[in-house]
Amino acid sequence: MTTTLHGSAVIEFRGVGLTYPGPPAVHALHPCDLRIADGEFVTVVGPSGSGKSTLLNIAGLLDTPTQGQYLLNGIDTAALSATRLAALRGERIGFVFQAFHLLPHRSALENVELAMVYRAVPRPQRRARAAAVLERVGLAHRAAALPTQMSGGERQRVAVARALVGEPSLLLCDEPTGNLDSATSASLLELLDTLHRDGMTIVVITHDRQVAQHGQRTITIRDGVLHDSAHRSEAA
Amino acid sequence: MTKHRRGAAPERSRLAVRDLLSEAVAGMLQRPARSVLTALGTVLGVGAFIAVLGLTGTATSQIDHRFNSLTATEVSVTDVGPRNAAARDMSFPHNADARITRLNGALAAGVFWSVRLGPQQAVRAAPVGTANSVDARTQVIAASPGVWQASQARFVEGRAFDGFHETHHQAVAVIGSATAARLGITTLRTHPAVFIGDTAFTVIGILKDVERKPELLMSITVPRSVAERTWGAPTDEGAQMLISTRLGAAAQIADEAAVALRPDHPEYFKVTPPPDPRSLRTAVSDDLSQLFLLLAGVCLIIGAVGIANTTLVAVLERTGEIGLRRALGARGIHITLQFLTESAALGLVGGLVGTSIGTVVVVTVAAAKQWTPVIDPATLAVAPTLGLAAGLLAGMYPAWRASRIPPVEALRR
């Protein structure tokens, strides 16, 4: 619990908000302060359209806030050019999406490798690292399979492997279990728990209360307003 | 496992050229049928380009080849001197052949004209009064002995008349083999004669072939001196001279011929040198290839539009992929380059296939015509580049658009 409060922050929002100019103007995220420390497992829960993805896109440098200051690993992101933002995104953040976003004509291994292509990692190294991460998510035997030959759970594990292979400081998951049945969901969450125990900082977005129980801490969001953050570190 | 990383944001994401190329190839192979159809326009355009230039080049070199062997060494001289009733004489002097062959570079020269026969002067194989032997079709040509060498005549039997026959007004004749057959002459051993009007001419040679003046094969040719004495100077058409020269000497001989023949009146002659090979070549290129090159251009444009269309569709279809790549650290320029490389690769493949097909067409046509195929190496080098350029041009707009899609929007797909 003390690590949560006093550890170095991976994400630090200072009055960060996002308004779509419209008309009508949409306050997708009202200005808010948020601090997620290194090694935390946080879930963000809220109904559809409440601004969860907006929060995650800002945290993942895919979108820029219209208000406030966002520090990632202590770096003020507002001061960075698009080029440096892209580089920072590629190096520090791993994404897992509801829709998996695997390239359909590439094998599991090649999909994982893709995360290292924009960092000009030489191919043999890429291969080796991708294979190692696939093994870690329990898919070593499926390295050559195409996404169409894999189950939803397997696909999402490939996506997790792809997010992990660049050794990011932050894993952002937008409704990762949205397309999975409950058994497969449970197994994926177990994988996330394992990663958390190994020290990964994880933010999982969900509209599923059940899934939200997994985090150390749950942030509720409603109509773009962050409501509370309940800590459950003792319970975990 | 997580490192504490504070400060120092990384400079920029990098995409190795090798990875860019393999992404492009993967993109192309992703939908092979569509890629093939898309490249078709470029294939046709570049193929037509090669075929047109190759066939024109091949035909031109063929013309050059013939040109070198015969036409380039032929000069003709036409008598355009005054021919009034009083001076019914021709401009060519009696020793015209010798005057020309004295020139350096001239191999042979001969004067000839077609003889106009009177109504009672048909060609016969037997004396007047004998039936069935009139051959009205046969032309009579008067020629000086030099004509035989200048036309490169070859004989089935016998020989050409020479200076002796000419100076001694010998009534001899050389006839073509077809004419001989028509007149019922099969051998010279019987010393056959032909009758022109009521003059008998002894046939001393039967022609097999000539390289120049093929009309000699269809005619009865008699010595110039005999013709002049029997029928007078040439009338309506006038006399001509055929000169054969050494290769490269034709232009100079053409310059000197008129003065050599008549230093007093060189203006009596119109000299025709061989045509300029370059003018022949442009004539061929102009006539034949302009239209086809235009067609090739149209095909290429259609090909480019096809590539542009396919790439645009691919960008829309792969919006999610674009978003994902952005999430993985790709910059806008990386997305642009990826789609641009893909369209360029499509164009290049189309260009290469088109070049191969065009070459096959040229070689096949040349083989069928027994020509030597000639394709300029520069053309072969430029053609695939044309396809590449079409692909690049076509990819510009879709690739630019791909990079403009905001990552968040792209990922929503």
Ligand SMILES: Nc1ncnc2c1ncn2[C@@H]1O[C@H](COP(=O)(O)OP(=O)(O)O)[C@@H](O)[C@H]1O
């Ligand atoms: N490009 C946009 N323009 C205007 N409004 C938008 C845009 N994108 C999202 N919104 C709005 O912002 C709000 C938050 O959206 P989002 O963060 O995607 O919600 P969630 O992920 O919780 O379902 C929604 O009301 C949505 O309609």
Ligand SMILES: [Mg+2]
């Ligand atoms: Mg959402």
